[in-house]
Amino acid sequence: MKFFIDTANLAQIQEANELGILDGVTTNPSLMAKEGIKGEAAVMNHYKTICEIVDGAISAEVVSTEFNEMVEEGKKLAAIHPNIVVKVPMIKDGVKALKWFTENGIRTNCTLVFSAGQAILAAKAGATFVSPFIGRIDDSSWDGVELISQIANIYGIQGFKTEILAASIRSPLHIVKCAEAGADVCTCPLDSILGLLKHPLTDIGLAKFVEDAKKFA
Numbered sequence: 001m002k003f004f005i006d007t008a009n010l011a012q013i014q015e016a017n018e019l020g021i022l023d024g025v026t027t028n029p030s031l032m033a034k035e036g037i038k039g040e041a042a043v044m045n046h047y048k049t050i051c052e053i054v055d056g057a058i059s060a061e062v063v064s065t066e067f068n069e070m071v072e073e074g075k076k077l078a079a080i081h082p083n084i085v086v087k088v089p090m091i092k093d094g095v096k097a098l099k100w101f102t103e104n105g106i107r108t109n110c111t112l113v114f115s116a117g118q119a120i121l122a123a124k125a126g127a128t129f130v131s132p133f134i135g136r137i138d139d140s141s142w143d144g145v146e147l148i149s150q151i152a153n154i155y156g157i158q159g160f161k162t163e164i165l166a167a168s169i170r171s172p173l174h175i176v177k178c179a180e181a182g183a184d185v186c187t188c189p190l191d192s193i194l195g196l197l198k199h200p201l202t203d204i205g206l207a208k209f210v211e212d213a214k215k216f217a
């Protein structure tokens with residue numbers, strides 16, 4: 001399973017990248033706004049900087065909701081760097097745009113996916129990645145991880161090549177469950193990635209080893 005970090009914060013991207021296990025970055029308009037990035041030039045420049053830090057798939061989201069505008073916007077985003085993946089919302093014009101990008105050799109990430117039906121449409125349109133938002137599903141008392149299993153099952157049966165990118169991750173346990181459920185990628189906040197490190201027996205065991213090592217130093 002690939003690991004993406006889900007943030008537009010450069011310090012966090014750098015920290016995750018230094019771990020050596022990072023395969024990409026996802027952003028969205030809310031994450032970009034959180035970093036105080038304003039104006040087209042600043043947005044483009046921020047994506048370029050992210051591409052320079054991480055050698056992997058970097059999702060940059062269109063903000064238009066109309067087909068022609070999405071295509072124009074996506075073309076500009078894709079021109080920033082070969083690693084840019086154009087993120088497109090799961091709406092009618094979004095499906096048309098996904099198909100257009102597929103036919104024109106531009107990789108895509110279909111976002112705001114909350115059902116297996118939407119995931120089938122994304123795959124039919126040739127999306128490179130499909131992003132089911134598992135945390136937001138859990139927030140509404142449905143089972144986000146269950147949706148990952150369902151999509152993995154359908155894609156396996158149908159032979160769809162679209163990669164399942166589990167998004168809206170809220171915890172290290174989500175990451176483990178998504179790996180079990182067949183996600184190809186997890187995009188996670190830095191805290192959830194670092195949370196995977198934690199086990200009290202590791203800390204206790206290491207303290208003892210460090211102590212004992214002094215005996216023969």
Ligand code: E4P
Pocket residue numbers: 006026027028111131133135136167168169187
């Ligand atoms: C990533 O591609 C999504 O935009 C992101 O994971 C959404 O996460 P949230 O539900 O925490 O906003």
